[in-house]
Amino acid sequence: xxxxxxxxxxxxxxxxxxxxxxxxxxxxxxxxxxxxxxxxxxxxxxxxxxxxxxxxxxxxxxxxxxxxxxxxxxxxxxxxxxxxxxxxxxxxxxxxxxxxxxxxxxxxxxxxxxxxxxxxxxxxxxxxxxxxxxxxxxxxxxxxxxxxxxxxxxxxxxxxxxxxxxxxxxxxxxxxxxxxxxxxxxxxxxxxxxxxxxxxxxxxxxxxxxxxxxxxxxxxxxxxxxxxxxxxxxxxxxxxxxxxxxxxxxxxxxxxxxxxxxxxxxxxxxxxxxxxxxxxxxxxxxxxxxx
Amino acid sequence: xxxxxxxxxxxxxxxxxxxxxxxxxxxxxxxxxxxxxxxxxxxxxxxxxxxxxxxxxxxxxxxxxxxxxxxxxxxxxxxxxxxxxxxxxxxxxxxxxxxxxxxxxxxxxxxxxxxxxxxxxxxxxxxxxxxxxxxxxxxxxxxxxxxxxxxxxxxxxxxxxxxxxxxxxxxxxxxxxxxxxxxxxxxxxxxxxxxxxxxxxxxxxxxxxxxxxxxxxxxxxxxxxxxxxxxxxxxxxxxxxxxxxxxxxxxxxxxxxxxxxxxxxxxxxxxxxxxxxxxxxxxxxxxxxxxxxxxxxxxxxxxxxxxxxxxxxxxxxxxxxxxxxxxxxxxxxxxxxxxxxxxxxxxxxxxxxxxxxxxxxxxxxxxxxxxxxxxxxxxxxxxxxxxxxxxxxxxxxxx
Ligand code: SF4
Ligand code: SF4
Numbered sequence: 001x002x003x004x005x006x007x008x009x010x011x012x013x014x015x016x017x018x019x020x021x022x023x024x025x026x027x028x029x030x031x032x033x034x035x036x037x038x039x040x041x042x043x044x045x046x047x048x049x050x051x052x053x054x055x056x057x058x059x060x061x062x063x064x065x066x067x068x069x070x071x072x073x074x075x076x077x078x079x080x081x082x083x084x085x086x087x088x089x090x091x092x093x094x095x096x097x098x099x100x101x102x103x104x105x106x107x108x109x110x111x112x113x114x115x116x117x118x119x120x121x122x123x124x125x126x127x128x129x130x131x132x133x134x135x136x137x138x139x140x141x142x143x144x145x146x147x148x149x150x151x152x153x154x155x156x157x158x159x160x161x162x163x164x165x166x167x168x169x170x171x172x173x174x175x176x177x178x179x180x181x182x183x184x185x186x187x188x189x190x191x192x193x194x195x196x197x198x199x200x201x202x203x204x205x206x207x208x209x210x211x212x213x214x215x216x217x218x219x220x221x222x223x224x225x226x227x228x229x230x231x232x233x234x235x236x237x238x239x240x241x242x243x244x245x246x247x248x249x250x251x252x253x254x255x256x257x258x259x260x261x262x263x264x265x266x267x268x269x270x271x272x273x274x275x276x277x278x279x280x281x282x283x284x285x286x287x288x289x290x291x
Numbered sequence: 292x293x294x295x296x297x298x299x300x301x302x303x304x305x306x307x308x309x310x311x312x313x314x315x316x317x318x319x320x321x322x323x324x325x326x327x328x329x330x331x332x333x334x335x336x337x338x339x340x341x342x343x344x345x346x347x348x349x350x351x352x353x354x355x356x357x358x359x360x361x362x363x364x365x366x367x368x369x370x371x372x373x374x375x376x377x378x379x380x381x382x383x384x385x386x387x388x389x390x391x392x393x394x395x396x397x398x399x400x401x402x403x404x405x406x407x408x409x410x411x412x413x414x415x416x417x418x419x420x421x422x423x424x425x426x427x428x429x430x431x432x433x434x435x436x437x438x439x440x441x442x443x444x445x446x447x448x449x450x451x452x453x454x455x456x457x458x459x460x461x462x463x464x465x466x467x468x469x470x471x472x473x474x475x476x477x478x479x480x481x482x483x484x485x486x487x488x489x490x491x492x493x494x495x496x497x498x499x500x501x502x503x504x505x506x507x508x509x510x511x512x513x514x515x516x517x518x519x520x521x522x523x524x525x526x527x528x529x530x531x532x533x534x535x536x537x538x539x540x541x542x543x544x545x546x547x548x549x550x551x552x553x554x555x556x557x558x559x560x561x562x563x564x565x566x567x568x569x570x571x572x573x574x575x576x577x578x579x580x581x582x583x584x585x586x587x588x589x590x591x592x593x594x595x596x597x598x599x600x601x602x603x604x605x606x607x608x609x610x611x612x613x614x615x616x617x618x619x620x621x622x623x624x625x626x627x628x629x630x631x632x633x634x635x636x637x638x639x640x641x642x643x644x645x646x647x648x649x650x651x652x653x654x655x656x657x658x659x660x661x662x663x664x665x666x667x668x669x670x671x672x673x674x675x676x677x678x679x680x681x682x683x684x685x686x687x688x689x690x
Contacts, residue, residue, distance in 0.1 A: 100342065106641060107638055133484060138419055166485065176406075
């Protein structure tokens with residue numbers, strides 16, 4: 001029987017589908033020498049499309065709609081998160097975040113007492129609240145909900161009062177004090193990772209909000225501004241998923257348009273085991289956690 | 292032999308010891324502040340102790356403190372000009388001058404706190420009035436103008452004559468502004484549902500009372516150390532009056548504090564308890580028990596009840612100073628502890644970097660800048676008062 005999804009899979013999907021399964025099967029193969037086994041059914045009714053592929057398709061559909069009809073949401077499956085912080089680092093790299101600025105830390109919590117102890121991991125992006133307490137407190141309207149429903153910061157308007165950081169109940173905003181990672185690294189002449197090489201990388205422009213923000217002048221924005229996760233708006237505009245979503249090694253972070261009933265996120269948030277953080281504050285977060 | 296009036300602006304010879312000591316302290320404080328002011332203005336904000344978790348620090352607390360003195364002083368000035376309380380005759384200009392000096396000092400400390408100071412103009416050009424901060428910037432700027440106009444009218448006002456209608460109108464406007472604005476800075480904190488310790492009722496209502504108490508304390512200093520009276524009886528009556536008011540305010544302060552802290556304690560809400568524990572037994576215990584309660588409240592209360600001390604100029608001024616120091620500590624105890632609460636359990640240890648710390652102690656830069664601003668305010672107050680003759684100093688005659 002042929003795989004019913006095969007025809008619709010793009011080459012990447014087919015490769016992942018085939019080799020990821022085979023590689024895993026290879027790990028257990030020596031113990032099962034001679035037994036004809038596959039870790040995941042590459043063919044057959046249980047065959048699944050990789051979630052990244054599905055989300056890309058969801059995204060393509062969403063981008064064909066008018067901006068105001070999209071409802072971007074993020075779903076994080078806490079049962080799958082392994083606490084590797086790959087998403088944190090992907091975000092730092094994508095947005096060229098300086099020391100002291102973080103958009104998506106993974107909070108580690110130890111639960112229980114010995115011998116029943118376990119670790120809990122909670123990735124925490126900006127919740128892109130539908131009733132964001134960080135917005136009305138801004139004295140100059142530098143932070144607002146844009147037409148995508150994402151809470152953004154206009155770096156050139158922000159006066160750096162930090163009222164929004166005080167108001168955010170999730171600690172989702174950090175302040176850019178103007179540091180660079182390379183300022184304290186030794187100058188290692190001739191090495192790629194010497195200060196000079198690393199510094200030029202670090203000072204090259206980031207592309208937040210689809211604009212260029214070089215870090216050559218430490219008195220220019222976004223230094224002295226509040227900063228936060230924006231669901232990688234600049235990537236969304238180009239049809240790409242947020243960096244944390246594509247990097248998640250546990251496939252624990254999902255992203256898409258909740259106004260599309262066929263999207264993966266719509267399916268996920270309709271389940272009963274989904275929560276949002278600090279619901280009692282009425283902020284109506286757009287980040288959901290599967291528990 | 293001809294007599295002529297001294298023409299020099301400051302006559303150090305005729306200054307009393309309290310004025311000289313205050314000037315000296317102002318100079319020392321300002322000198323200590325020079326390096327901090329230079330660093331903050333020309334280098335940046337990196338050396339501060341606050342950050343992304345303890346978001347507001349010493350400068351915001353000092354803004355609340357200095358703005359409280361400014362509004363409180365204005366309330367005191369209305370006693371002479373609106374309410375015609377006879378014993379306050381001649382004190383209004385000094386109170387207004389105190390307000391005029393502390394208001395820019397308050398705005399300077401909050402200005403230092405801005406990541407992009409040069410963009411403050413945007414709050415005037417593109418304000419978002421749903422923001423308490425924007426309301427406060429506009430409100431305090433207008434208030435500053437009102438204080439300037441009031442002081443100008445006070446100088447034009449002839450003693451003994453009734454206050455004219457325009458002057459009265461300005462005074463009433465200023466009076467209401469001083470009440471609303473002093474409460475407003477409390478609301479600036481209280482509207483943040485993210486910080487449960489601030490949302491305990493009573494936070495913003497206590498601010499106008501504390502502002503008035505700050506004004507009274509400053510008045511005790513002015514009357515005790517600097518003012519000249521033709522009739523020493525007036526000074527005595529002022530000490531008595533201000534003493535009673537100060538006692539009543541201290542008692543209401545204790546009551547409000549008790550109501551606030553006991554309610555907070557009773558709820559046992561974890562985020563509130565974290566802040567409360569920090570205040571009562573943790574990082575801020577010294578500031579709370581020793582500075583705010585002992586030096587700022589109990590000792591002045593006891594001293595007020597000893598007439599020999601309470602009616603002595605030097606002591607009355609000292610009592611006023613103690614209460615003011617207590618208020619400064621009280622402001623820090625409102626601002627800092629509420630921020631030492633983890634917004635999500637484990638967040639402060641999820642990612643490491645500069646200014647991602649939940650434990651806050653003001654840095655040297657913050658102390659230095661605060662000292663510089665307060666030093667400048669002291670110098671401006673004393674020297675300006677000499678120039679404007681708001682202390683009713685008799686003109687020196689030299690042979
Ligand atoms: S999580 Fe915080 S920063 Fe993000 S939208 Fe909500 S209140 Fe604003
Ligand atoms: S820090 Fe910037 S974005 Fe945040 S409230 Fe202040 S001006 Fe607005």
